[in-house]
Amino acid sequence: MPGFRFGMVKVFLDGVVEHPAQTAALLDPYLDGQGGPAPNRGGLRTSAADYGRLGAAFNRAGRCTPTDSETGRYAPLWVDTRTPVR
Structure with a gap:
């Protein structure tokens, strides 16, 4: 697209906590209904490998x-992949 520029790319690592989707990691x-x-x-x-490659490329x-x-399950992945990207 001519003239289209962007300065950043936001990466969503997981989904949402809300029911019924419950896709956040x-x-x-x-918890179930009981x-x-x-x-x-x-x-x-x-x-972690794919995320690291993506961050390095950007x-x-x-x-x-x-x-x-949405949650802490991705925190170790984020820390592990951000260190070599710098």
Whole structure:
């Protein structure tokens, strides 16, 4: 698209906590209707290796990559992949 420019790319690492989707990547399982643990902890959208490659590619292109995650399950992935990108 001629004249189209962007300065950053925002990366969403997981989904949402709200029912019924419950796609955010949790450390502990979601609760079922009776308050017990359900078999779902949400899904990881990418691997650490893929996320690291994505961040490195955007950094080489001079773009910042703010990252959004609903929960703490992605924190180790984010820390592990951001260190070598710098």
